[in-house]
Amino acid sequence: MYEEIAEQQADITRLLLHHIHAPLTDTAYLRGVLPVPPPDEAIRVAIGAKEDRAPDQLLAYEIPMRQGDDLVTAYDVIGILRTLLTGTHLYPSDHVSTLMGMTLVRADSAAVEPAEPTPDDNALTILRTIVSPYTEEQPDPRLRGFLFLGQDRLRLYLDTEDVPGVIAADVRPSGAVTALLAALPSLITEEERMVVDSNDPHCSCAVDLTYW
Numbered sequence: 001m002y003e004e005i006a007e008q009q010a011d012i013t014r015l016l017l018h019h020i021h022a023p024l025t026d027t028a029y030l031r032g033v034l035p036v037p038p039p040d041e042a043i044r045v046a047i048g049a050k051e052d053r054a055p056d057q058l059l060a061y062e063i064p065m066r067q068g069d070d071l072v073t074a075y076d077v078i079g080i081l082r083t084l085l086t087g088t089h090l091y092p093s094d095h096v097s098t099l100m101g102m103t104l105v106r107a108d109s110a111a112v113e114p115a116e117p118t119p120d121d122n123a124l125t126i127l128r129t130i131v132s133p134y135t136e137e138q139p140d141p142r143l144r145g146f147l148f149l150g151q152d153r154l155r156l157y158l159d160t161e162d163v164p165g166v167i168a169a170d171v172r173p174s175g176a177v178t179a180l181l182a183a184l185p186s187l188i189t190e191e192e193r194m195v196v197d198s199n200d201p202h203c204s205c206a207v208d209l210t211y212w
Contacts (some may be wrong), residue, residue: 002038006159007072009035009043009144015074018124023050025085031058032147034202035157035166041065044202045104046147055101062106075119079114080107080122084126086115089138100147100199125144141185143165145192145202153210157202162189165204168197172210180212189211 012033015116019030024047031053032046044089048058063080065072071115072080084107095106116124144166145157167188171180187193188207197206 004142005041005065006035007035007073007138008065008073010138010142012043012072012074012077012147013143015128016077018076024081028081028085032060032155034060034142034146034147036062037202037204038165041045043077043120043145044104045077047081047085048148055147055149058102058148060099060102062104063094064109066109067109075117075121075125076109076114078114079117080109082115083112099201102146112169125157137178141188155200158188160185161191166202167194167204168200168203170208170210171205171212175210175212180209184209 012203016030016033021029023029027049028047028049028167029052030043030045031048034044035044036044040192042062044060044062046055046058046060052058061084062071063077067076084105091105095108095116097106134182139161141158142158143156147155147157149155152172152174154171154173156171158169159165160167169184169188186196187209190207193203193207193209195208197203200206
């Protein structure tokens with residue numbers, strides 16, 4: 001049953017990636033998508049200003065993956081985030097906490113009226129669908145999420161058929177990216193590289209590839 005959630009987390013991550021460069025609102029950019037582990041059915045989205053990279057600069061929203069019987073889509077998430085990022089919102093104290101150095105807000109998506117898609121959103125949907133039509137075949141490894149951890153440190157949340165759970169792989173965007181991407185599928189399965197990151201509940205193990 002949870003594979004349905006995992007697949008949707010990966011799909012949301014893929015469709016939100018362009019908001020690293022394109023703001024969700026005037027000053028709010030995507031800085032991470034965190035796959036909440038089972039049994040919870042949720043996704044966390046980290047938001048910051050264009051120059052923000054450190055977790056303590058970011059605000060994360062936890063959004064339930066279901067609305068009634070339906071799974072939320074990336075377009076639902078974008079609409080919910082735009083509403084949450086616009087105007088003033090008050091949250092009960094038990095809906096606000098700290099996670100991995102970020103302020104975390106648990107959103108009640110049932111009480112949020114999502115913002116309508118913009119014409120540019122719809123244009124992007126048309127273009128993306130033509131260029132990258134949907135396929136049921138999943139990549140391996142599969143990107144379930146990501147998070148900026150600094151100016152030159154990016155955490156990738158990946159899963160693969162060869163390792164149970166979610167692997168957090170830390171990489172340097174300024175490094176040898178082409179070589180890293182070619183070697184990544186094998187590097188994340190090497191047991192001697194794996195450690196437990198007790199500060200990150202979104203992964204079962206972590207792999208440091210920043211000096212690879």
